[in-house]
Amino acid sequence: MKTTEFKAQPYLSKKCGQTCLAMITGKSIEEICKELGKEYYTNIVNDLQAYLEENGYKTLLSNGSFEVKNVPNNSIIRLEKLDESGHFIIKNEIGKIYDPNIGIVEKYMNDTKITHYLNFVKVQKKTTQ
Numbered sequence: 001m002k003t004t005e006f007k008a009q010p011y012l013s014k015k016c017g018q019t020c021l022a023m024i025t026g027k028s029i030e031e032i033c034k035e036l037g038k039e040y041y042t043n044i045v046n047d048l049q050a051y052l053e054e055n056g057y058k059t060l061l062s063n064g065s066f067e068v069k070n071v072p073n074n075s076i077i078r079l080e081k082l083d084e085s086g087h088f089i090i091k092n093e094i095g096k097i098y099d100p101n102i103g104i105v106e107k108y109m110n111d112t113k114i115t116h117y118l119n120f121v122k123v124q125k126k127t128t129q
Contacts, residue, residue, distance in 0.1 A: 004092040009100040016088040017042030019100035020076050021051055023090055024120065044078050044116050048088070057120045066114040068097060078116040079108075086115070 007029065009019040018032040025032070033039050036047055049059050071077055073095050079087045089105070090098040097105040 003094055003096075004090065004098065006098050006104060007100060008103070014040040016100050017044075017048050017076075020088045020090050020098075021048060023092075023098060023100070024052070024057075024076075025055060042088070044076065044086075044088070044118055048076055049118055052118075052120050056123050056125070058123050060119045061116065062119070063116045066117060068108060068112075068114065071114065071117045072119050074120055076118040076120070077114055078118075080113040080115045082111070091117075 004023050005026070007019055007023050009015045010029070015029060015033065018029050018036065018038070021027070021032045021036075022029045027035075032051075036042065036051060038047065042048055045061065049061055052059050068077070068091065071091050073091055073093050075091045077089050077091060079089060081087060087099075087101065089100070092098060097108075099105045
């Protein structure tokens with residue numbers, strides 16, 4: 001089984017959402033920015049969920065208060081910072097946490113708040129004969 005390849009978001013950028021999509025799809029961050037038409041902030045529903053669904057993924061959005069261990073694998077997670085701004089990370093297919101701003105994370109501090117997660121699965125195209 002091939003695992004997701006980590007990608008880092010550009011230094012001091014607001015491209016965490018685009019970088020998460022790049023990790024999931026295998027495309028470059030630049031390609032994702034161009035396809036989304038966004039260089040900075042992204043929204044989990046209008047941008048990330050819509051993009052994945054348009055590109056052959058089935059998604060399920062959950063909101064509430066969660067712990068990382070309770071979020072299913074293959075999810076984009078929205079972290080809420082102390083200033084209430086958001087940051088997107090991935091929990092990959094084997095449960096590793098990829099934070100495009102930091103790297104591969106073993107554990108977050110207790111004050112890390114999860115407000116949403118977007119579970120995704122690539123839909124296999126049916127072959128016709």
